[in-house]
Amino acid sequence: MKIYDTLSKKKAELIPAQDKKIGIYLCGPTVYDYGHLGHGRSAVVFDLLRRYLMFRGYKVTFVCNWTDIDDKTIDRANKEGIPVDELATRFINIYKDDFKKLGILEPDFSPKPTEHMEEIVSFIQRLFDKEHAYTLDDGVYFDIASFKDYGRLSGQRLDDLKKGVRVEVSDKKKNPGDFALWKFEKPGEPSWPSPWGKGRPGWHIECSVMSSHFLGESFDIHCGGQDLIFPHHEDEIAQSQGAGYRFARYWMHNGFLNIDNEKMSKSLGNFFTLRKAFERFAPLAVRFFLLSAHYRAPLNFSADTLHQAEAALERYNDFIQRVQEVINSKKETNKKISTIKSRVEKARQQFTEGLDDDLNISRALAAISELVKDSNILLEKGELSREGAEEVMSFMQDVDTVLGVFTFEREMLSEDIERLIVERNQARAERDFSKADEIRDRLTNEGIILEDTKDGTRWKRV
RNA sequence: GGCGGCAUAGCCAAGUGGUAAGGCGACGGUCUGCAAAACCGUUAUACGUCGGUUCGAGUCCGACUGCCGCCUCCA
Structure with missing residues (x-):
């Protein structure tokens, strides 16, 4: 099988590190709000990858995280006046429910950063040891200039990044692209102990830590949406390889779901939640829609x-x-x-x-x-x-x-409806077509479509 | 400004240099009491534009145009 690898920017034969065993890490959503069709697409597309590899006889270990601690979960929890973990649990359950309806197989592991704090801290310590990290008054940062390959995945050059980034006045970072590994505690925020002070992890570190925890220091495929290429995945590579790991061997990224040919996103406010989509369309039809375009191409929702x-x-x-x-x-x-x-x-x-x-x-x-x-x-x-x-x-x-889209099992009809079908066929036999059509219309209104064949009447629900 | 992607019929979309898959829709027909479903037929001399390479280009090269994304949280 060939896959397009974002890092080498070409299609490459997928050769697992271990014969017939494949480890996949997918960056999952931040759980502070309802999932939208874009999240659904990412989940569906990499579910397809996983299922296909299984179909081809691979033993797949599939890891997909929930980001349960970051600025957005904290803000949202504060707004609602509830603890962050309560908010996260609520939306994780909603996501799980939506994803189940979409026919997505449950990951083998669904880790959360709040459950891997000690490892996150020791990972950061390792980056200090390798001289990739430094401390400022608001947190611990990764020094991107200390990692020579920085920018390779996204094709960004350090010089260009300097120009592009808006430098904040009070920013003391060595390089504007340096990113937080650990953010020191602010009032009203959950925090965990660390050698540098109480705080919480930066966004990128969790994926570096949890992927290696479940899949090892080198694993086969790292997946996510195209918007994660920079900076998220670039930063993950810097951390993991900076720590001395080989990290992901292949990178796959799905294209966006667009609405009116624009990216569907929370920040643009043009998103369509999965829940809302399910009110209008059967979840499996939504899955089929999300599946029906090539995973890297943009897909327009209408x-x-x-x-x-x-x-x-x-x-x-x-x-x-x-x-x-x-x-x-x-x-x-x-x-x-x-x-x-x-x-x-x-x-x-x-x-x-x-x-x-x-x-x-x-x-x-x-x-x-x-x-x-x-x-x-x-x-x-x-x-x-x-x-x-x-x-x-x-x-x-x-x-x-x-x-994972077809329907093989048929539901049973209620006796009432079955009786109506028999009654209608009697009317047809007696050539009382007005009565027959009346019954058919009645069932149509109830969402039952009838089809007459040589061997009898067939029904289906719309 | 830097980096990247995409442009194929009404719509969605495949396409390895050799003469345009598939699906949705529409129209006509077969079947049916009528429908529905299914089947048959029609629906791009044409692949954003202009050049170039080639016996031959949607497919390679160059220029241009348009759309989108990343460079800031985002699947």
């Missing part, structure tokens, strides 16, 4: 693009239902020789080739679409045998271990 995703997904689910009907059918299976088995193999190959190429989802989905179309033709002619249907179904199930 009612239209989401409806397109919804319609495409519905076509797959309808198809799965029809295939299931053939499998369940008591009728004599058609003995006609079908080439469906080799057709499924071709689709499987195209699906894999697509995703092997830096998660080219469009090619993978095209492979499924083409198989669906070819199978529909056989279904139409009644030439899909039960064995053929089972082949197709197992393909759909396999690809869904990666995509």
Whole structure:
């Protein structure tokens, strides 16, 4: 499999440090507010990566943190007059719930910086020992000039950074790009002890510490949103490599979710929370939407693009239902020789080739679409045998271990509704179409769509 | 100002130098009591613009235009 590595700026063959074992660290959200579709995209896209690697037979260890202590969680907690940890716990639970609805597999580890304080402190001590850290009156800082590779990930040069950064009057930092490792306690803020004084960690240090804690001093893939490349990931590299670790071997970054072609973000105020999205669209349709564009490309959110995703997904689910009907059918299976088995193999190959190429989802989905179309033709002619249907179904199930968007289990209808369907079919048999249409309209209003086929009436919920 | 990305039909979107996948939508048709679903057909002489390399370019090179992102918290 090839992936695009932000550090080398090219597609590279993914070669794990240990055969068939892959460690992934994803920078998770700061938990001070509801998650929006942009957070959803990052989570979904790297869930796809994880699931695909598992599909390819790798043993994946997936770590995704919650940032539970920083300026934003503190501000928000103060505003609400509650302790920071209470606020964080509340939003972690909300995120977990949203992510579950999106079909995101739970990470193997979901660490929080507040639970790794001793390690954070000793990591900073190590940076002092290696002469990368210095103390000012408000905290401990990393000296970026002491790390020769600073700027390599983001393509920023130290000189340019100096020009770009607005220097605050009272700033005593050696270099404007120097960043806080440890911030000394201010009134009303939670704090932890350290050799330099009570305080709390800077933002970047947590990821350096927790990734190495769970995955080791060198691990395979570090992921996150493109906005984290600078300064967050640049600073993580400086800390971890400054501490003498090899750190991440590959870097992957997802593109933004846009709204009206602008980045969706809290600071711009144009965000759409996941909760709000779920009120209008089924969570799995939202997942499919977030999945349907290449992970590095910008993805524009609109009612239209989401409806397109919804319609495409519905076509797959309808198809799965029809295939299931053939499998369940008591009728004599058609003995006609079908080439469906080799057709499924071709689709499987195209699906894999697509995703092997830096998660080219469009090619993978095209492979499924083409198989669906070819199978529909056989279904139409009644030439899909039960064995053929089972082949197709197992393909759909396999690809869904990666995509996680299809619906295989059907809910049961209430007896009332079932009785209405029987009643309507009686009316149809008696050619009382006005009564039949009346019942159909009534069910449509309840969200049940009926489809009449040769073998009876099929229903689905919208 | 520095760094980076993107420009393919009404919309979303793939595309390894050899002549434009797939999906959504629309229109026409088959099927249906009517629908729905499915299928068939139509829907880009054309890939932001202008040059160049080549037998041949959406695909490589250069210039230009437009949009977006990072450089400050942000997935």
